Amino acid sequence: MKYRLTQYAHGGGCACKIPPGELESVVAGLIDAPRPDDLVIGLDDGDDAAVVRIEEDNAVVATADxxxxxxxxxxxWGRIAAANAxxxxxxxxxxxxxxxxxxxxPRDTLPMELAREVxxxxLDVAREARCHVAGGxxxxxxxxxxxxAVTxxxxxxxxxRLDAGRPGMPLCxxxxxxxxVLNTRHKTTGEVFPQAVAAMTTLNAGASRVALDRGHTCATDVTGFGLLGHLYKMARASGVTAVIDSSAVxxxxxxxxAVRDGFVSGGTRRNLSWVSPHTDFGGVAEEDRLLLADAQTSGGLLVAGEIPGAPVVGELIGRESHTLIVRE
Known part of the structure; x- marks a missing residue:
């Protein structure tokens, strides 16, 4: 018997996350004040992982997804989830x-053999990353x-980090x-999109290494809150405005x-609703707005700085009238 795993869950991938606005209200105030000196990155701005200094030149990174x-x-699915974490x-x-x-x-519903495949x-993606897997x-x-959970x-x-963006930095x-939207179409119709699977299982290791080697200091990965949602968090934390050229994405x-045919998740629509009050969209069409807010799973890195081979999709500026500006 062939099982369609996406039919056993109400949502899929990072689109099933708690909406960003609701999440921020839940964690508000759950921060040590003042922040301990050894907690280099914590809950302050919603960065992607916690970083704790254990020595002058060494820190532990901790995350779970x-x-x-x-x-x-x-x-x-196992490969995608591991790459995302x-x-x-x-x-x-x-x-x-x-x-x-x-x-x-759901052990009474799905065979444990499928869990083993997950x-x-x-494990295979962790091996590619040269990361041990030890229980769970x-x-x-x-x-x-x-x-x-990854250390x-x-x-x-x-x-x-999110708060290191400065005016004049390009966005890649x-x-x-x-x-x-392709995952939503897959869940609805069963169509398989190898290009989406390939993107989701590609590690961000190389992009991270290049960003560090080039001296960049500001980045985030684009996952469940979409490009606009994650960029909004970066711009807000850095005290800058971000400009996106939608035609360069x-x-x-x-x-x-997929967008034209209506395969848009509720998570994507919630993302767009969250950023819209902080965004000047000008004449950008609704379909483009939805794509820019599309809830990604294991998406790429958004780096404030040039990355060879990655398109420059915008820039950071000092203007304060809007946190995000989207141009055609």
Missing amino acids: FFTPVVDDPYD LSDVYAVGGRPLVGVNLLGW LRGG HSVDDPEPKYGM GLADPARLL LTKPLGIG DYLDGARE
Whole structure:
């Protein structure tokens, strides 16, 4: 029997995250004040991972990420979820060392052989990243969920963070957008999009390394809050305005058609609603707005600085009238 994993969950991938506005209201005030000196990156701005200094030139990076099935193939889902969890370490300039599995499984509904395939996919991607996998935790869950808690290392003097953006910095995006709408089409119709799977299983290790080697200090990965949502957090933390040239953004084949045909997740629409009060869209069409807010799963890095081979999609400026400006 062939199982369609995406039919066993209400949402899929990073589109199933709690909406950013709701999440921020929940964690508001849950921050040590003043922040401990050894907590280099914490909850302040919503960075991708926590960073704790343990020595003058060494810091621990810690993160966790898991979600419901984004594709029907269990092995691919495991690969995607692991790449997505590892991305949080790369997004702050770290190197992953060890991951532990986080698995929720409806054991009375789905065969455990499928769970094994999910874990095998995660292990293979972790091996590609030269990251150990050592155990984990599982629960009997009505919906399947998988991901990892990942620990890594970083140089506290060479980090990528949300609050380090400055006027004049170009913005580069290292993966095309459109993962979310293609995944929504896959969940609805069963169509398979190898280009989306390839994007989601590509590690952000190389982009992170290049960003550090070039002396860049500001970056984030583009996942469930979409390009505009994650860029809004960067601009807000850095006290700048971000300008996006919508015509310069690359999209996966089929993404525009998916939006045109209505395959837009609720998560993407919530992202757009969240950033719209802080954005000057000018005459940018609704379909383009939805693509820029599309809830990505294991998306690319958005780097304030040039990355060879990655398109420059905008810039940071000092203007304060809007946090985001989108141009055609």
